Amino acid sequence: MKSVKIENLDWVSYRELTEKGRCKIILPVGAIEQHGPHMSLNPDVLIPSHIAVKVAERCDNMLVAPAISYGYKSQVKSGGGNFFPGTTCVSGSSLESYVFDVLQAYVNHGNREFILINGHFENSMYLCEAADKLVKKCKNEGVNVKVYLLSYWDFISEETIEKVFPDGFSGWAVEHGGVLETSIMLKIHPELVDMSKAVDVEPATFPPYDVFPPDPSWVAASGTLSSPLPATAEKGEIILDECISGIASHFG
Template sequence: MINRIFMNEMSWTSYQKRIEGGALILLPTGATEQHGPHLPMGTDAMLATAVAADVAKKLDAIVAPVLSFGYKSQPKMGGGNHFCGTTSLDADTLAHVLRDVIKEFARHGARKLVLINGHYENMMFTIEGVDLAMRELAYRGIQDFQVMRLEYWDFTKRETLEKIFPGGFPGFDLEHAAVMETSLMLHHHPHLVDMSALPDDGPASFPPYDIYPTRTGWVPCSGVLSPAQGCSAEKGKLLADDYATGVTGAIRKEFPNVKERS
């Protein structure tokens, strides 16, 4: 039997066998959000999926369909919801979609799930979705369901950051559609990056407060928060290797019963 990685490429019978055998579920969460003129709007969803797929090449794990809509883009980390194409969910919608699918994984027998978030703004609402699901599962007597939740960029090694940003790291929040995401896309999906459209505005500088309605003028017109110049597929591979080994290592540590991929 071919040991497939993606849930939506599996038949229900092979999915059932894998779950009964103790396979782990990897659930990527992303967004549909502008990423400057040079990257696709599905960048966060694609990168979270790529991290999950790399992990599933090492462990007995199934990559669930990515959640491609995320919480509303914020000016200071994603450019803001005012950009055409940035298509977002309300907080409770996102939390409830996650609650529902997590309960479904558990209902079919999965007992371990790793939620891999690729869109900063989703963070607290993925926590809410996990919490709501765990509470309901406990009411139903399912006490042995466990979830690991993470933002993949937290697995970036200090040495990698020093190699990629010899002049100093601007910070993960300003890295929207900049060197890290563009390099990762050059590594995982090079045909989707338009290097001829790389903007040269930014870096953005924001005051230490928010104003509503959003001051769209605070955000560089391109939607990029820091310049992406200096990006490369080689840098993307360094980052991707950190995420594959870091996330896999964390899973082996916390869920020692998960098998290696056969």
């Protein structure tokens, strides 16, 4: 079986697979952002990339584009903030333009359907802008293009949340570097997780506003917004199975 990753194909094979817009192109978009002292800087890239490959392997006529690794600025109340060493982000306009240019290049190859799998909460609105701009430009040029935008966590059900958090769920807002992401990483890249460095913190609480410049005292020194200690690879498998199956059933 040929690889579903575009970067692993030669150009002739890529052309044959994508001619006449036969393939849906999946583009993972993430971020390089701290996820606590127990985990690498790239879960927001690795997780949607893993899901993208598994979805493409289950479905006909799907290919996975190389991930966009740099995302929009980490925000204190969703990612701990942009002031942590290692968190390396771009402006919203840069992300929007970059995603637009990448999608436009794939349109120029003859591709017509795209699935953006987001792995970094802060990216969402800039991905919307890029998709909207592309679709309108292509329509004006007489080309029909469709872009689907999703964040993988939107496919996690309440039933799965109850399994992963048997003692109660503190909410999506404080899951940065917590049980969900850590569990998935323990499943797909255990070599990038060191639970001996995991810090037990209470779920973060924030005032009902943002402030600029951001206030580092709003975030625990670990950078996580909740405790990752209950994370396990088994929980990661439960989460991944549901996300992959859900996405594949919608687009396969």
